[in-house]
Amino acid sequence: MDKMNNELNVTYITFGGHVELQKYRLLYFIATFTVYILIICSNSTILCLIWIQKSLHEPMYIFIAALLCNALLFSTNVYPKLLIDLLSDLQVTTYSSCRFQAFIYYSLSGSEFLLLAVMAYDRYVSICKPLQYLTIMRKTTVTTLLVLAWVLPSGQLIPPLILGHTSKLCNHTLNGIFCNNAVTKLSCMGSTGPYIIYGVFTLINTVFLPFVFIIFTYSKILIISYRKSSDIRKKSVNTCAPHLLVLISFSCLCSYDVIIARLEIDLPKTAHSIMSLQVVLYQPLFNPIIYGLKMTEIHKHLKMLFSRGRSFVCFALLGK
Template sequence: MENGTYYYLMLFDNIGYIRYTFFSLGIIVYCAIILFNAFIILAIFLERTLHLPMYILIACLSFNSLFGTAAFFPRLLTDLMSDTHWVSREACLLQAFFIYSYASNENTILMLMAFDRYVAICKPLQYNNIMTPRNLSVLIAISWIYPMLCVGIAGILNARLTMCGNKLWKVYCHNWEIVKLSCSNTIINNVFGFFVVTTTLIMPLSFILYSYVKILIICTKSSPEFRSKAYQTCIPHIVILLNFSIAIFCEVTLSRFVTLDFPIGLSIILSLEFLIVPPILNPLVYGFHFPEIRKKIICIIKASK
């Protein structure tokens, strides 16, 4: 293979017969992700009483999970059963685009969920005027288009680099690993990468933190009944946020700061957490916690029998 035209995914080397175990687990996990998130989307789509901003954003989160895992699992399962693990540069950049678009979209959707709860709890009288269907549609469109535009530009910058190596120490195509293989000047890539991280990760997380602090302050000054209702709608979002934030922190830390001396098995598990755990955990948390969604899912299951 011509150097710089194909990449080789090194972590699939010498895994022996354990590949069949990983393949079986991968099939089970991917099917579970598709099933759980499809139920959430169908329940919210079919039940008119759930056509509210909070539930629509939950459906967006499930759709984003399907979007991101579709770029990861089929390729992973193919590589597990293949004897060759070469991937073309174009296909690699495309996979990186979809995976990091998923991660960025997840963060901006969580920011919109925090904003929705902030308005509902801190400005209840203005909620219907702020969270109109039109405003919600615009916010959702921006939360998808902007991260994907940023990740797309980063991919174009990476595609312009001259490669002096082709060995990727990952089980998927990773933007930073691709940049590290370059023998070109990568200052533009690094600066733009920092800009993308700031605007799609740090700024949304800062706004989310601000929103929940304001909510907490309001709750401490309110009646026990109001406080209980507020906590009931916010806790699932906080659980999802903490889980995703920890997963992203692990991925960023491993890719930027951890050397090859780090145990390979643990490195793989931690780096894949953001692609596996949130897509499974999100629908379970929302499906079990919100009775409206749970009842509709049960109705769908019964109707399908």
């Protein structure tokens, strides 16, 4: 029995970030479930729209679809487990499952930055080199960029995932409601020098360099657009503004995650839980709203879709 208990202590960890869960369990569950359904419906609607409408089968909209798909995967990595925990008496998970959730969490976060960098490159070619656009942004180029955006972040995170799999735990309570980088603090090894150096290397490759590339690219677009006609300037603003809004919001949220999780800044449990949820709540809901309202073609097709939906409902009611 003692042997089994020891094995459980090593294998299982507890989420210690929930605030008054016993008192507000049902409220938390309903709110979280509602948000998850909204995320699925909003992102899936635009994804299906891009898939169905042939006029949206262009690189720019394909990259937007990839970004929305990334948001769906990102949310599904967190919400189902979180919903189960909200209804459970014990909020526990295995150490290996927690490390895998953190791996998916940061892989998809890295993919978000790389996809935004790819979208910036696409806009640069479209606005600054319009005559060469079809030659440069061919189907094979688009496919290659999408594959790299998803493969590169996960590939860089595989070594620490494998190396840390067998590490012994000295702490079995995670200060959070889902698994992120804080899981490394549970290991007896802690954050060793090589681990920190590799983490900084990965952060530079998947976050800092894409961020600098995006800022440089959009700066170049604005400079070139300013020299051209007002129509070109308007087109540049309409197509680039949504991407920049998504970039700024996601960068702020990721900065919080890095600062709090890695530097172990002491925050009240309520504030920590609220800020942690912002990372998995704001962006997946923000993306479809921004692209649905700001991208003219998507907005036009969405209006047509909802108009048909209302007409169908009215027709059905009149038929009855």
